[in-house]
Amino acid sequence: MSNQKPNQMAHKIKKKLLSSREYIGVDQLDGPLVFVKKTHPVGYRELVECVDSTGHVRLGLVLDTSEDVVVVQVFEGTSGMSLPETRVRFMGEPLKLSVSKRMLGRVFNGLGQPVDGGPQPIGDLDLDVNGKPINPTAREYPRDFIQTGISVIDGMNTLIRGQKLPIFSGNGLPHNELAAQIARQARIKGEDTEFAVVFAAMGVKHDVARYFIQSFEETGVIDNVALFLSLADDPSIERLITPRCALTLAEHLAFNEDMHVLVIMTDMSNYCESLREISTLRGEIPSRKGYPGYLYSDLAELYERSGMLKGFKGSITQLPILTMPSDDISHPIPDLTGYITEGQIVFERDMNGRGIYPPVAGLPSLSRLMKDGIGENMTREDHPHLASQLFAAYSYVKDVRNLASVIGEEELTPLDHQYMEFGETFERIFISQHKGENRTIEQTLDLGWEALSLLPVEELHRVTEEEIETYYGRIAEKDYDRIGNTK
Amino acid sequence: MQYSTIERRKECKKEQKPNRNDEVRQTPSMEERIVGTVQRVNGPVVGAKGITNAVMLEMVRVGEMRIVGEIIKIKGSTAIVQVYEDTTGISPGENIYGSGMPMSVELGPGLIGTIYDGIQRPLESIYAMSQEYIERGINLPSLARDKTWDFIPASVSTGTIVREGEIIGTCQETSQILHKILVPPGIEGTLTYIAEEGSYTVTDVIAKVLPKVSNAAGGASKGAAPEEKELTMMQTWAIRKARPTAERLPLGKPLVSGQRVIDTLFPLAKGGTVVIPGGFGTGKTMIQHAIAKWCDADIIVYIGCGERGNEMTDVLTEFPKLIDPRTGQSLMNRTILIANTSNMPVSAREASIYTGVTLAEYYRDQGYDVAVMADSTSRWAEALRELSGRMEEMPAEEGFPAYLPTRIAEFYERAGYMRLLSGEEGSVSIIGAVSPPGGDFSEPVTQHTRRFVRCFWGLDRQLANARHYPAISWLESYSEYMEDLLPWWEQKLGFQREKDRTEMMELLHREVRLQQVVKLVGPDALPDSQRFIIEVCTVFKNAFLQQNAFDDIDRYSTLEKQTRMLALILLYWRRGQDAIKKGITIVRVRKMRALQDVIKMKFTIGNDQMELFDKLEARLERGFDQLESLYV
Numbered sequence A: 001m002s003n004q005k006p007n008q009m010a011h012k013i014k015k016k017l018l019s020s021r022e023y024i025g026v027d028q029l030d031g032p033l034v035f036v037k038k039t040h041p042v043g044y045r046e047l048v049e050c051v052d053s054t055g056h057v058r059l060g061l062v063l064d065t066s067e068d069v070v071v072v073q074v075f076e077g078t079s080g081m082s083l084p085e086t087r088v089r090f091m092g093e094p095l096k097l098s099v100s101k102r103m104l105g106r107v108f109n110g111l112g113q114p115v116d117g118g119p120q121p122i123g124d125l126d127l128d129v130n131g132k133p134i135n136p137t138a139r140e141y142p143r144d145f146i147q148t149g150i151s152v153i154d155g156m157n158t159l160i161r162g163q164k165l166p167i168f169s170g171n172g173l174p175h176n177e178l179a180a181q182i183a184r185q186a187r188i189k190g191e192d193t194e195f196a197v198v199f200a201a202m203g204v205k206h207d208v209a210r211y212f213i214q215s216f217e218e219t220g221v222i223d224n225v226a227l228f229l230s231l232a233d234d235p236s237i238e239r240l241i242t243p244r245c246a247l248t249l250a251e252h253l254a255f256n257e258d259m260h261v262l263v264i265m266t267d268m269s270n271y272c273e274s275l276r277e278i279s280t281l282r283g284e285i286p287s288r289k290g291y292p293g294y295l296y297s298d299l300a301e302l303y304e305r306s307g308m309l310k311g312f313k314g315s316i317t318q319l320p321i322l323t324m325p326s327d328d329i330s331h332p333i334p335d336l337t338g339y340i341t342e343g344q345i346v347f348e349r350d351m352n353g354r355g356i357y358p359p360v361a362g363l364p365s366l367s368r369l370m371k372d373g374i375g376e377n378m379t380r381e382d383h384p385h386l387a388s389q390l391f392a393a394y395s396y397v398k399d400v401r402n403l404a405s406v407i408g409e410e411e412l413t414p415l416d417h418q419y420m421e422f423g424e425t426f427e428r429i430f431i432s433q434h435k436g437e438n439r440t441i442e443q444t445l446d447l448g449w450e451a452l453s454l455l456p457v458e459e460l461h462r463v464t465e466e467e468i469e470t471y472y473g474r475i476a477e478k479d480y481d482r483i484g485n486t487k
Numbered sequence B: 001m002q003y004s005t006i007e008r009r010k011e012c013k014k015e016q017k018p019n020r021n022d023e024v025r026q027t028p029s030m031e032e033r034i035v036g037t038v039q040r041v042n043g044p045v046v047g048a049k050g051i052t053n054a055v056m057l058e059m060v061r062v063g064e065m066r067i068v069g070e071i072i073k074i075k076g077s078t079a080i081v082q083v084y085e086d087t088t089g090i091s092p093g094e095n096i097y098g099s100g101m102p103m104s105v106e107l108g109p110g111l112i113g114t115i116y117d118g119i120q121r122p123l124e125s126i127y128a129m130s131q132e133y134i135e136r137g138i139n140l141p142s143l144a145r146d147k148t149w150d151f152i153p154a155s156v157s158t159g160t161i162v163r164e165g166e167i168i169g170t171c172q173e174t175s176q177i178l179h180k181i182l183v184p185p186g187i188e189g190t191l192t193y194i195a196e197e198g199s200y201t202v203t204d205v206i207a208k209v210l211p212k213v214s215n216a217a218g219g220a221s222k223g224a225a226p227e228e229k230e231l232t233m234m235q236t237w238a239i240r241k242a243r244p245t246a247e248r249l250p251l252g253k254p255l256v257s258g259q260r261v262i263d264t265l266f267p268l269a270k271g272g273t274v275v276i277p278g279g280f281g282t283g284k285t286m287i288q289h290a291i292a293k294w295c296d297a298d299i300i301v302y303i304g305c306g307e308r309g310n311e312m313t314d315v316l317t318e319f320p321k322l323i324d325p326r327t328g329q330s331l332m333n334r335t336i337l338i339a340n341t342s343n344m345p346v347s348a349r350e351a352s353i354y355t356g357v358t359l360a361e362y363y364r365d366q367g368y369d370v371a372v373m374a375d376s377t378s379r380w381a382e383a384l385r386e387l388s389g390r391m392e393e394m395p396a397e398e399g400f401p402a403y404l405p406t407r408i409a410e411f412y413e414r415a416g417y418m419r420l421l422s423g424e425e426g427s428v429s430i431i432g433a434v435s436p437p438g439g440d441f442s443e444p445v446t447q448h449t450r451r452f453v454r455c456f457w458g459l460d461r462q463l464a465n466a467r468h469y470p471a472i473s474w475l476e477s478y479s480e481y482m483e484d485l486l487p488w489w490e491q492k493l494g495f496q497r498e499k500d501r502t503e504m505m506e507l508l509h510r511e512v513r514l515q516q517v518v519k520l521v522g523p524d525a526l527p528d529s530q531r532f533i534i535e536v537c538t539v540f541k542n543a544f545l546q547q548n549a550f551d552d553i554d555r556y557s558t559l560e561k562q563t564r565m566l567a568l569i570l571l572y573w574r575r576g577q578d579a580i581k582k583g584i585t586i587v588r589v590r591k592m593r594a595l596q597d598v599i600k601m602k603f604t605i606g607n608d609q610m611e612l613f614d615k616l617e618a619r620l621e622r623g624f625d626q627l628e629s630l631y632v
């Protein structure tokens, strides 16, 4: 910046000089934490290089600094390091990532170093991986509909360009398949801009990473994808940096290169566990389930790095994936995520068991940005009312099913029987679809009407007379073939 | 670090909007008084040593970046500073500069329509300096120094005594708000000068007062001869201290929100307090937005505390376009926004609540009814917890500090309907959202807040999942203001409304018990007369309680519309009951055409079309007449 005060400049220069100082020997090692005493004044969150006896350099970050002792968190862990032989350098600046468009099509580790055998891509800019808070007045409210080709998303939980919409899943559920399908099929209606994909893997298994790579390769989009992989066997602390590197690149692509970027981050639960690990080691007072009180703010630092900015063409859409520990949506990780993100796609194990893909639970799922991106001129004029009616009817189905499980199906009223039938049909023709099936928004909405037409018209309080006139009971007459839904 | 494409960005922006900042703003001169040095940095908590003449709660600037902080503990020559900006890069040994002032806000014309961060920095001016991202150490005045206002002196003449809180002049702040210039609290004396009508900036002197002798008026009073005080249109006030008033008055007027479930079932009083607890996605923010848009307060202070950035953007883009039905003016002309979103520094969240309520009190002191929305107070409590944890204080429940309840009580006590120092009346109402972890209302913030507020709108996950919005539970919620407001309702809307309301509430409670029976043995086990109770409650929920915030007609209902709607539903109940007694089956009653119109009346009958209710009522009566003539 040009308007820096002279003493501020002098201060910076002094810090730069001091960064060449090297401390030999550290005072304490505790898990991934290194304690160094009697240093020069070291800045909070400064980047640190620790060199072990073999000359291997590990990166770290200052977590706490005082005149007496500096606490450093080492991303690769401290195994193999010794007190007397470790050398430490404080770099005088935060961790930076050298970013450029050339990083697309490449694979990096969790710290942004290439691991695909290729050379370090030439960077255009060095950016602080922590980012900075976006001024809310600089934001552009997102309202462009993204067609994912998946009915339960497009019709009922619409994804908007610039939205952060997580998938709340569980172990063994097909969240990777859904994320990959979204990445393949996502389009803006009437445009053919493609999304660049930035993929951050945190603590996931090798085959998950391989699945995504393969899926990108098969559809030929791999050249538009940058992968940051911190896999299950990589040091757990590295995961704290991985999403930050990914988002730093995403910001560069979106706001300096005018690209639309889709960021997939999986698995946020592993990220949160690493955060808990550090917090516990430092003896901090936990809030719930041992997670630190600042988990909310820390997650917000990541999730809020999405959206659109006034006067910029690009955008960042986030699709974080998390596995809910024991499928519990009130667990701190999904709970705090839901408080920050703009909705959530929730998976239901029972639906998966019944063979429904995607197993998206109708009621707890929500897209908060949907309201401004659907309707006339965006999707179709009947969309808002149709979606609302489907939610209302499906929620009644849930009640009827509960009732039926107690009193037996025979005891239901004729109307309740109609609802049961609607529920079955809705799940079978609307929610269910093939993993390769890409439906247009019109097809999705028509399928919704087809299911609704099983209910008596007096039950439809949320749609207008005109919509009933145009669509109710009419869809079956329309002549089109439902792609991939032949069975 | 700047992007290489910065030039392009600037060009891009010039087309977008006029540069609001052509001349470089004068930054307020800062005292270069070193009061200590940094000893330790742990997140937003900075330990300081070598503390010389700093005082408790003094605002300070830390390090060469001059980031803002506040002294929150002093012990001997050491102190703890709570820092309101990111502390990355701050190192031990850096200087701490004193300001000689407590954390304060600037009060004067120009607040309305502005969006501030938690410590009252103007976010739009920061953006105009071409920053999409908020840099640290920015030091801009909260009220624009170059903007002029047309000041009109009140009928006060020099030589008379003026007292604190007295109105000495006015200026038109927005087309709808007349800003009253008040003698600041703590000042009383002879008016020696009052400016003539004309254009002045907020720093121009518009009056002078010679204080009464040896009156220890606040601020730095010197023992010697009183010095003449120069007054401007702007004053400052420490955010953690309530502004003085003459007297607290009993509450008796409702804060009409236009939301049916609120106004009809659980109303809030002007000067009252309410808490809205609810898990994520249950509709806290939407309710706050709806009230901010349609309630009958004069001024709205909306505090986005630790929540989403896009929600503030939403308000910023939507409010200017919406028209206040009472004044015909843009809603932004009565709104002040405080935005400290979840990715902005944690400790400024703690301050944002106080910043907001102080601005509200200032407009109250001008005789206005002000409504404060705080979304969400849980984030504020969590900020307290984080700071407390980093200071290694002993935690009480769930890691929250033991003083949490005291702080909550202090905050809500700043609401009230007051007789002002000027003799007029004004009010501050506080509507606080709470975000309980896991949606569990037994957690400390919900529980403690409940102790200190008199109205409770509990949001229900089941209702929200069924897309029944607003998801305010009619069984769990309550308003202790019902009684206080009764005379007002009866005078405005007659006696029938209260009877209808009570009858409806009774039906809702009977329905719960009937539903329990249905869950065990099925609906067929109930006689039609009892099934009809369930039916009427279903109609009431669909037709009345549910209110779609996105529908142009439904988004707010006048009290008259609410009363008519309730009356119609009860007409359906009474006539339907009779019909069933006469042997007509419930299925026939439900099939009536007019019932469909009753269910959709919220969407079809506008607030200015009360005559349509007469027609609908006649149709419903006719429907029943026909039914009875056919089947009896």
Ligand SMILES: Nc1ncnc2c1ncn2[C@@H]1O[C@H](COP(=O)(O)OP(=O)(O)O)[C@@H](O)[C@H]1O
Pocket (backbone or CB within 6 Å): A367, A368, A369, A371, B278, B279, B280, B281, B282, B283, B284, B285, B286, B287, B469, B470, B471, B547, B548, B549, B550
């Ligand atoms: N009155 C309403 N009308 C229509 N939709 C609503 C209403 N209230 C809430 N919603 C829906 O619920 C979603 C979540 O509401 P929000 O207020 O953001 O929840 P919270 O603040 O409790 O997390 C909104 O995005 C909207 O889709």
Ligand SMILES: [Mg+2]
Pocket (backbone or CB within 6 Å): B284, B285, B286, B307, B375
């Ligand atoms: Mg909210």
